[in-house]
Amino acid sequence: MIVVSEPNHILLFQQHHHALVSGIMAKNWKETGFVGEELRGDVEYAVAFHDRAWIPLDQKPRWSDHKKQPYSFIDFPEEDKVAAYRRGVDEVEEYSFYAAVLCSMHYASFYSKADTLSEAVREFLHNEEMRRERLISLLSKETANLKEHLDLLQFCDDLSLYCCMNSPGVKKENELSWFRDGFPQTFSIATAGLEAEWRDEKHIAVKPFPFKGPFTVSIPYKRISDSISADLWEDTYKSAECHLRTITFIEG
Numbered sequence: 001m002i003v004v005s006e007p008n009h010i011l012l013f014q015q016h017h018h019a020l021v022s023g024i025m026a027k028n029w030k031e032t033g034f035v036g037e038e039l040r041g042d043v044e045y046a047v048a049f050h051d052r053a054w055i056p057l058d059q060k061p062r063w064s065d066h067k068k069q070p071y072s073f074i075d076f077p078e079e080d081k082v083a084a085y086r087r088g089v090d091e092v093e094e095y096s097f098y099a100a101v102l103c104s105m106h107y108a109s110f111y112s113k114a115d116t117l118s119e120a121v122r123e124f125l126h127n128e129e130m131r132r133e134r135l136i137s138l139l140s141k142e143t144a145n146l147k148e149h150l151d152l153l154q155f156c157d158d159l160s161l162y163c164c165m166n167s168p169g170v171k172k173e174n175e176l177s178w179f180r181d182g183f184p185q186t187f188s189i190a191t192a193g194l195e196a197e198w199r200d201e202k203h204i205a206v207k208p209f210p211f212k213g214p215f216t217v218s219i220p221y222k223r224i225s226d227s228i229s230a231d232l233w234e235d236t237y238k239s240a241e242c243h244l245r246t247i248t249f250i251e252g
Helices: 015-027 037-048 052-059 078-095 097-108 119-143 146-165 230-239
Strands: 002-006 009-013 195-198 203-207 215-225 242-251
Touching: 002 146, 009 015, 015 037, 015 052, 015 146, 015 215, 037 078, 037 097, 037 146, 052 078, 078 097, 078 119, 097 119, 097 146, 146 203, 146 215, 146 242, 215 230
Parallel strands: 203 242
Antiparallel strands: 002 009, 009 215, 195 203, 215 242
16 A cells, blocks of 8 residues: 555555556557567556555555554565565466566565565565576576566656655655655666656656657545544545546656
8 A cells, every 4th residue: 555644634545556557657658768569568567567466455454553554565564565475476477477577576676685684575585586587487588678677667666656655736845755856767768867747736747758648647546534543444444435646747
């Protein structure tokens, strides 16, 4: 779950809904900026379904007694989170070996060897490394553009998070620090990286513009009082009204 605090309320975006918006971004990516066109369908699938691990978890978001609000994707209990990651990649693998390799690489990138890792995370990383070796051996020469395709997945993921985690129309200096200075990925059509900025509450400008043309997305979310208690949480979330955040991407 993506949990965003605002005065007196929290906004809740399901991870898979945000990922589907990432997939729409990938579909709108310029042909001239996409390498390995024969694998485009697999890459677009990986981008759109990279967070399917969260589908069952977000149907019944778990409450954090410590934070007095539901867990977000950031602080969700690690052992359960990596178990969900594994199931998610398993499900992607049923559709596409290549997409599964990309999703596995994406999840593995969350952890550094310099980190102090739990046994569950170390086991997850080992198993995913073995999965990637197995699948890459079956894909043969199709893996030449893996790095570029992972960058595309992670840029679309980041841009979709930018849409969810910032207040519409926010001034640049007040953006979430993660993306205030642009995005880390580079591409042949954006060798110095990309930046995004809210022009108003409905439009985000991206420069240099990596898409075929302007396009619009809508992201569902729920808005709930931040004074909700644990005993009322489950019923309140289930019955809360669903809203849509609609955004059009334009050239910066």
